[in-house]
Amino acid sequence: MTSEPLGVGIVGLGRAFMLTLPALVGHASIRIAGAMDPRPEARARFENEFRTRSYETLEGLLGDLAVEAVYIASPHAFHAEQTIAALEAGRHVLVEKPMATTLADCIAMADAADRTGRVLMVGPSHxxxxxxxxxxxxxxxxxxxxxxxxxxxxxxxxxxxxxxxxxxxxxxxxxxxxxxxxxxxxxxxxxxxxxxxxxxxxxxxxxxxxxxxxxxxxxxxxxxxxxxxxxxxxxxxxxxxxxxxxxxxxxxxxxxxxxxxxxxxxxxxxxxxxxxxxxxxxxxxxxxxxxxxxxxxxxxxxxxxxxxxxxxxxxxxxxxxxxxxxxxxxxxLPPPDMPRSAPIEDLVRAVRFGRTPIHDGRWGAQTVACCDALLRSSREQREIFLSLSGRDQNQTLSKGVTQCRD
Ligand SMILES: NC(=O)c1ccc[n+]([C@@H]2O[C@H](COP(=O)([O-])OP(=O)(O)OC[C@H]3O[C@@H](n4cnc5c(N)ncnc54)[C@H](O)[C@@H]3O)[C@@H](O)[C@H]2O)c1
Structure with missing residues (x-):
């Protein structure tokens, strides 16, 4: 256990990062430790403003020992691959919503968190x-x-x-x-x-x-x-x-x-x-x-x-x-001190104090399962049931990830 600020690397310097930036910068237990984005102009500005390194590739960022956790705010399509790579490189992950756009990807991400013993959180969300x-x-x-x-x-x-x-x-x-x-x-x-x-x-x-x-x-x-x-x-x-x-x-x-x-x-x-x-x-x-x-x-x-x-x-x-x-x-409620501080606080508590966050990988996967069901219900014009622990499902599903059931 350390009381050192958590070194967070940013993956994707876009609109979502702009929205979460104040909460990251404003949290006493967070230190922005690096970033990765394909856009050179965003990287240049980041290096200048945060006085820390940025990378064109995820491998580069994950090779940086100052980065203990990553906030993945890249487009949806990259969430699964980047989350799994970061977890396997020993990093904790806060991934933007949607966690991924297929339930299979969500399950693979949640499994990777279990396997590596690292924190996986999904957010911010409302x-x-x-x-x-x-x-x-x-x-x-x-x-x-x-x-x-x-x-x-x-x-x-x-x-x-x-x-x-x-x-x-x-x-x-x-x-x-x-x-x-x-x-x-x-x-x-x-x-x-x-x-x-x-x-x-x-x-x-x-x-x-x-x-x-x-x-x-x-x-x-x-x-x-x-x-x-x-x-x-x-x-x-x-x-x-x-x-x-x-x-x-x-x-x-x-x-x-x-x-x-x-x-x-x-x-x-x-x-x-x-x-x-x-x-x-x-x-x-x-x-x-x-x-x-x-x-x-x-x-x-x-x-x-x-x-x-x-x-x-x-x-x-x-x-x-x-x-x-x-x-x-x-x-x-008192006025907000800082927008979006709750998911950042949960991340710090999870990593530094071992508290299981509500919006963990299994939570995020169930929300995506519900999105899948919403789309499928509209397409098939019928009610779609989500099953929590069907006997014929594999062990991962029985641990609590919902999937659609006919
Ligand atoms: N929680 C919220 O309120 C909220 C708000 C906005 C966006 N989001 C989520 O954030 C994610 C990004 O959306 P956005 O609106 O910020 O998009 P955006 O287009 O504004 O930003 C995406 C950033 O990712 C970069 N990028 C592109 N490919 C990349 C890659 N392979 N690896 C890393 N970075 C890459 C882009 O250069 C850009 O800087 C989406 O999943 C979206 O759902 C969440």
């Missing part, structure tokens, strides 16, 4: 948001009764933010399911705190110019009888932040008058290819000092209402309303 954790804690006290139903809605402009081609290609894990339903599923799993049972879903592919899953509606059921209805549209029309008092996903005040901004930015006033526009929001074009003002509110993933036996709970960006039979009480 399952870590402070209002979600507060609501889960209130439910776990027991006096509100068990969860019966969760209603969760998020209407965003996801599809019209600048995208890499593969982010709009369903065959490569594009569309809103692996990128956004992973958040929704993590949120409802934290609240219900029971095993996933089945999914019945419909997905929508409504813009031929950007043909992929851009919307879904799903009923996710859990052992014990609870169900969660999750609905999402990324088509940039209605904005459900209206239901969150005009606080954005990242906890910032939002101007309702900026209606349609994502679509118009994409189509007007620029001849730049979309991938170039996307990089304008990534590390490289932006740097450590290009952070928005500190968020006054907590991050959220849209409207969430939890119906328990004795009360309803509504999550807001600054706390949780509990609606009982004769009174309603607001449980206020």
């Amino acid at each position: 399952g870590f948001d402070a209002p979600v954790r507060l609501a889960a804690d209130l439910i776990a006290r027991g006096d509100l009764g068990t969860v019966r139903l969760v209603t969760a809605l998020n209407y965003t402009d996801f599809l019209y933010r600048p995208r890499r081609p593969e982010e709009l290609d369903s065959q490569q894990g594009g569309g809103v399911v692996y990128s956004q339903a992973t958040h929704h599923i993590d949120v409802v799993r934290r609240l219900v705190a029971r095993d996933l049972r089945s999914v019945r879903a419909l997905t929508g592919d409504w813009d031929p110019e950007r043909s992929t899953e851009g919307a879904y509606s799903a009923l996710v059921t859990f052992s014990g009888g609870a169900a969660a209805s999750i609905g999402y549209s990324g088509y940039g029309r209605y904005d459900s932040d209206e239901l969150m008092d005009w606080v954005s996903e990242l906890g910032q005040r939002k101007n309702p008058e900026s209606y349609g901004a994502a679509r118009s930015r994409l189509t007007e006033g620029t001849s730049e290819p979309e991938v170039v526009l996307k990089l304008e929001r990534a590390y490289g074009a932006l740097g450590i000092d290009d952070q928005p003002d500190p968020a006054a509110f907590h991050e959220h993933f849209g409207f969430v209402l939890v119906s328990c036996e004795e009360a309803d709970l509504r999550l807001t960006a600054d706390g949780v309303w509990v609606y009982g039979n004769s009174s309603r009480i607001f449980h206020a």
